[in-house]
C-alpha cells in the first residue's frame with residue numbers, strides 16, 4: 058500500500074476516533090459536567106491514553122472499535138503491513154477497508170471468524 062493510500066486510511070481512522078470522542082464530549086456538556094474536558098484533549102495525541110470516564114462511557118462495541126483503531130494506527134505508524142489480513146496475510150479488499158478501516162480480516166477470514174472457525 059503506498060503512502061498516499063495509507064494517509065487516506067489514517068485519516069479515516071482518526072476521523073472515526075474523533076467522532077467517538079466528540080459523542081462523549083456532547084454527553085458531558087449535556088450533563089453539565091465540563092470538568093473532564095481538558096483531560097480528554099490529551100486523547101487527541103496519536104498514542105492516546107484515554108481517560109477512564111471516556112472509556113467507560115463507550116459501549117462494548119465502540120470500545121472494541123477504539124482498540125482496533127489504535128491498533129491500525131500503530132500498524133500504519135510503523136508501516137507494518139496495514140491492510141493485510143491477520144489470518145491469511147492477503148490484502149484486505151479496498152472496499153472493505155473503506156467501510157471498516159480498522160478491519161483485521163479479509164472477507165473470507167471474517168466469515169470464518171464469525172462462524173467461530175478461527176481466532
Ligand SMILES: [Zn+2]
Nearest residue numbers: 142145163166
Ligand atoms: Zn484472510
